[in-house]
Amino acid sequence: YDRAGERLGSVYNFMVDKVSGQVAYVVMSFGGFLGIGESYHPLPWRALSYDTGLGGYVVDIDKDRLADAPSHNAGEDPFVDTEYGKRVDAYYKTAPTS
DSSP: OOTTSOOOOEEEEEEEOTTTOSEEEEEEEESOBTTBSOEEEEEEGGGEEEETTTTEEEESOOHHHHHTSOOBOTTOOGGGSTTHHHHHHHHHTOOOOO
């Protein structure tokens, strides 16, 4: 959800930092229809807060900004590129996980 309570997408996966064992990113599925054309956007864990009233995570981002965020397709692992996480953190202006 965004800050206005509008649903942005669904949590698709959690990515764990291999060194700390802590959640580093949440991969959110966004867009598409019936699973076709979806994109997957990693969001830094620190960028999310849980809202019990909504029953979901809230991020301080709108759909337009999310559409321009770093993303990847299903089945891809963009984190094989060691710089990808840095680009994600820079986009959301969060500190790197490690």
